[in-house]
Amino acid sequence: MKKIAILGSTGSIGTQTLDIVREQKDIQVTALAAGKNIRCLEAQIREFSPEVAALWGEADARSLRELVKDLPVRIVSGMEGLLEIATMPGTEILVTAIVGMLGIRPTIAAIEAGKIIALANKETLVTAGHIIMPLAREKHVSILPVDSEHSAIFQSMNGEREHGNEIHKILLTASGGPFRGKKREELKQMRVEDALKHPNWSMGKKITIDSATMVNKGLEVMEAKWLFDVEPEQIQVVVHPQSIIHSMVEYKDGAVLAQLGTPDMHLPIQYALYYPQRRNLSGKRLDFYQLSGLTFEKPDMETFPGLKLAFQAMERGGNLPTAYNAANEKAVALFLERKISFPEIPELIGICMEQCRFAENPSVEEILATEAEAYALIESRW
Template sequence: MKKRNIAILGATGSIGTQALDVVRAFPDFLEVSVLTASSNADLLIAQALEFKPAMVVIVHESGFRKVQDALKPAGIKVFAGEEALQEVVQLPRIDIVLNAIVGAAGLKPTVAAIQQRKDIALANKETLVVAGELIMDLVKKHDVSMLPVDSEHAAIFQCLMGEEQNPVEKIYLTASGGPFRGKDRAFLSTVTKSQALKHPNWVMGAKITIDSASLMNKGLEVIEAKWLFDLAAEQIDVIVHPQSIIHSIVQFLDGSMKAQMGLPDMKLPIQHALTYPLRKANDFERFNFLDYPSLTFEQADSQTFRNLNLAYRALQEGGDRPCVLNAANEVAVAAFLADRISFLEMSELIEATLRQQNWIQKPSLSELLAIDQQARLVAQNLIG
C-alpha cells in the first residue's frame, strides 16, 4: 500500500508529539515530510533526527542557527519565520497536513494547505472559530477532506459515517466540566493557574487546558462543530460528562442516538484522521467497562462559567464576533498564565473586548486577520 505522507505543524506540542507516537505505530503506512515548532529547538531537532523529514520550520528566528547546525549534516532543510509555515505545506509529496498549532496562528497555514489541495487533519480549532465559513468554502472549492482531530468532532464525524442521507436533529458535545466543575463564583475568584492547569482527564497544552477550566474550550468547540457539520447553533447542545468516555453524540430525526466512546486518549482521534478511512490495528490500551461502572451526565453551569454563553452569542451574531471572541480569549489566557489577571477576569476581558470592537458582518480573510490583531490590541490595552 502507498505510504501516506504527512506534515505536522506544531510537532513539539501535546497533539504533535502524540501524532508522532501514531506515526511510530505505523511505520509502513505513515511517513513524515515536514515538522514545525515555534521555539522548542531541542525537541524539534530530536524529532527530525528520528523521523528524517525533508524540511523543518522553527518559527522563532533565535532558534534557527542551532536547528540548522544540527540538521544540515542530515540533509534536512531548515526554515525560520511564520511565513515558512505556509510554504512548507506546499511540498508536492505531502498528502495530509496535521495542523496542531495552538491559536489563530494556525489559520494561514490551514488556508495555504487547502489551496495546495492537501487534506487537513485539524486539531487547531481556532482556524474554524476565526474563519469557519471561509475555510469550509475553500474545502469545497478545492475538494479536500477536512478530518477533525478534536475528540468531540472526531466522534461526531464517526457517528455520521454511513448516514449521508439522514439529516441530523441535533448533536451533543460532551464536556468534562474541567477541574472546577461544581464550584461557584466565590471559589473561582481565588483559583490559581496551577489549579486550573490540572485537567481531570486529559493531558494537553496550557492554553486548551485553561480553556477547558473556563468552559471556553466547549464554546470554541460549539463554533467548530457549526462549521464542520453545517448545523445551526440551536442544533448544538453541550452536556457535561465528567468521565470523558463518551466523546460526543448525534441524534437523528427518529430520535435515535449514536455515540462514539473510548478511553480519553488523543492518539485515537489522531490515528483516525491520519489513516482515514482505514481503521488500522494498534496496541493502544483498550477500554474496560468494569473500570467505569457509572457514566454520568449533568447540565453545564453557564451562569458560573460565562464563556459558554459568550461563544453561543458570538456564533449567533456571526460576522467577526467569533474572531474577536477568540482573539480576546487568547490574550486573556496568556494574561491569566502570566498572573496578570484572575480566572474570572478572563470572561470580563472577553466581554469588554467584544463591546469595544466594531462589528463587520461578512469579513474577508484579510479583514479577519486585521480584526484579530485589532482585538488583541484592545484586549491588551484593557489589561493595561
C-alpha cells in the first residue's frame, strides 16, 4: 500500500486526490488536513480512516473531536498540527494542496523528514524556491508537480536531461481565462460572477479569479523557474484557449515535446502519486476526431499587467515574488468581497512590489514578514 497524507483535503485538488484513492484501491490515507470545512473533513475521516486529521482553528478542532469521538482518529490543529502531519512516520508522499504561504513550513519539514512532495501549492516555490529546491537536492527528495502545466512540462522532460539534452525554452500554456480578448476599459465593468466563469476548468474561487487576471499564470511562471532550473528568459507564455496542450518544452535542436489531454486534474495528480508508473484512469479521453482545431496567441500583458509584473518579480527575485503573491491574495479577497474593481487587483500588486522593503535572500521569517507588510499596505487603503 502506498501511504499518503493530504494538506488541503477538502479543496479542489484534495477531493480529486481522494477520487484517485477510491479508484486505485492501493493507497492508504494516513492523515488529512483542512482549513475550516468541518463537515466535509468529518465525512472524509469516516470514509478513509486516517490516523490523524487537522483543522486550522482549535475551536473547530474541538468540534470535530466531538463529531468523530466514536473513531480512532486523533484531531490536531494549527501549524503544529500541519507540521506533525507533514513528518508522520510511515507516510511516503505528502500532497501539499493548501492555498497560500501556509504550505512553506510543512513542505520544508516534510523534505527534512524525507517525504516525496506532490506539489499543488504554488506559493511554496514562488516565495521560497531558493530555500526549498536546494534542500530537496540535499535530502535527495523528489518534488513532483501536480499543476497540470508543470506536470505537462515534467512529462515532456522525462528522461531528456539524463541524456544530456538541453532545454531551449519552456512553453507554458494559458487558457486566457474568461476575459480573453477583452480590453482594459471593458475589464472595469467585470463583476465577480463574470470572473468566476472559467471556460474550461472547474476550480476554487481564488484560483479562478487568478486565472481571469492571469496572475495564476504569473505564479506558474515563477514556480517553473525553480522546478525546472531555467532562467526567466527561457520561459514563454502561450495562450491556448482549448486547454488541450497543457504545456510544451522546446529543446536545443528545435524539437518541441508536449503533453496533451482533456482539462482534468485527475491525470496530473495520479501521475505524481504513481510516478514513473502510468495507471489506468477512468474519465473522458481526448478524441482527435472531435477537435475542431488548436489555436495559439501571444498574451496581452498590457490588458493583463499581472503577468508582466510576475516576470518583473521573477527577474529581480529576493522577496519581490512574496510581495507579488501576498498582495494578490489580499486583493483577490477584496474583489470577492466587492470592495475593489477587477483592474485594481494588479494595481495593488504593483503598489506592494514598489513599496515593500526589499530583501535579496530572504529567510522564511523574512518571507512571512514581507507577507505581513504587503497585507498591511493594502489594509491601510481599505
